[in-house]
Amino acid sequence: NYHAMTTRYNVAFNSGESYKEGLDVIYNENEDDFTKLIPLFPISNKASQSLATSQMERAIEKAMKAERLHSIRKKPKKEEKKMKDPKFLLFLQKEEYNREMGRVWLLHGKAQFHNSDFLGAVGTFSYVIKHFSQEKKRVEEAKIWLARAYMEMDWIYDAEDIVEKLDKEELFEKNITLFSAVKADLLLRKGEKQNAIEPLMYAADNERKKRQRVRYEYVLAQLFHEKNDISRAAEYYKRTAKHSTSYQMDFNAQVSLAEVNYLYLTKAEKTLLRMANNPKYADGLDKIYTALGNVYLKNEMFDKAVAAYRLAIEKSTQNGVDKIKALITLADHFYEQSKYIDAQPNYAEAKNLMKVEHDDFERVSNRAQVLGELVAHHQIVVLQDSLQRLARMSESERNQTLRAMIDRLKKEEAEELQRLAEEAKKAERGFVMEANEDYVSNVGSTTSTAWYFYNSNLISKGKSEFQRLWGVRKLEDNWRRKNKAASSTMMNDYENEEIVLVESDSVNTNGQIVDAKSETSSGVASNVISDIQYYIDQLPTTSEQLKQSDAQIATALFAMGCLYQEGLEDLPMAIKTFEELERRFPSDERIADAYFLLYQMYKKQDESAQADWYRSQLVRRFPESNYAKVLGRPDYEQSLKMMVAMQDSIYEQTYNAYLHNHFDSVRINMDYIKQE
16 A cells, blocks of 8 residues: 555665664774673674664654654454454454554664664564564564663563563574574673573574674684683684674684684794784784783793783783783783782783773772782882892992992983884874874864864874873873882892882982983983982981881881782782791881781691791780780680670671761770770
8 A cells, every 4th residue: 555655665765774874884883892702782882872873863763754654553444244254353453554564663663772772672662562463573573672672771681581481493584593692692691601602603604694693703702712612713713704894803803713723832823923013903913912922821831921911012002902901911910920019010000091891990900909009018128128238338339339220220211212202203193194184074064173172073082192102191290201200220139129219309418409410312301310429318327227227128018918918818928928027127016916917827727836836926925915815825716716706796786886876885895995
């Protein structure tokens, strides 16, 4: 009829074309994070949910026009001759008599879905299910899309209810592929990755649309890779590379294929290094070198792995997810080897680059914080040990060491300035080219202007490029320097670590102005103090200065021991640090605390002999301490347990009293704890 024809070939056709254009935009402009399992559908990336707003809104508008102008809801006249015909009776039960309207409503829901109006899509798909019940194939498809909409809103229970009620064996053939993919998506969201493989393989084998099939294949490769099923992972990475029309998908498939073949070390290494030397992949060097590091790590070539990860960080041009992955992988490697000082800067930089929504943000953030505290105390120990070592040197040896240090610092500063200048020039050239392209593309536009600061696109790109090179910097003088004060480094004999001497000003202890700053080879004023006397004045040479230096070391060692024990739960390192404190400063006021903590840790490690030794030391050397009063009892183990239980009980009572504004009880409990 007229309405069906007009709907199909006019309004609905235009709606469908806009919908297809929108899908093309979403697939073409979608950016996946290949460092983790990519979503089966691009729309699941939050950043992609607004890419096709204009196209989808047009599709919705056309669909609504068809629904408004061409819907036929008036029932036909009843004919007595046909009233006994079951088909006619079924026909009379229909609510819509335009045969194209079911397709229009389904298209309407899909457009809402891809416009990220998932709740609206739920309503539309539910409408199709309810009012087009005689169109079985259409209703099945609407149910599958309804499950998708529920999943995008994280209504997993509702999605699961729909999927479980749909039987794959009873579905129309046209809907089986989409159903299999949606079922796999549901299982992945529930964390049942291995159960998702079977339905996803069916979807990959039967999906007709190439761009969607490639996504299924890549996810399968990732799942097999995670399962360490090397042969099948390699198979699907190859299929992805062969079928992909996306540069990013193809690139990541090739890199991952080389990585998954880590057992063939020479071949994997050769492939990745060849890719690294290809200018085509200049922006993907962080990904390539991270994969190379993973290959070395799995082959237990640890030094090469660390070097590869450092190259990945150094060569990164985007400061994106691949650099974050390299930083975290390198940090985790150091962390697992208890090389916390090496791990800290990598965790800290990764944290600064990560978004709060990142899956690993909380873990990385916590480790960056704990290790940051550890590094601060470690630097105090290293610095004071170095200063004391210098103070013990003869005058000629000390002066020679300081001159060599100053020369080295000036050389390092000149090299750093040259590197920064080259990076700035490179960035400026790239930015100017992009700015010119944007300006040319905007010529003739009524909304554009020639002045840079009226162009929001250029401002956004400039800000992104600045942060890519420099990070987030406060607006202040000398913003280019992470450490505004001149710094110098030297080796100490504590752990053979480099330490930092920080410049406070350019005046020595005698109140004289030091001729501190010279010029670098490029003519730029140097921030390195050149006068040797400036550094000598900082050395602890008197007994009072040595006493203060020792106090700083002791405080830092005790804090490090506590961080190792509580923050990092590394008991061997905590024991080592507390024993170092006891060895170097046996008269320190915190030795009783250190002994008790050592007793606890040895007890926890089932080393009874060492635990008993520290218990006896506490009782003998600190008989008046609370520790000795408890540990000196015959039933001290039971007393300790009761003390812990009592503390927990009092804390709970105090907290409840605080919540109910019973502050007198809070004060009484606090006084009791202090006395005990």
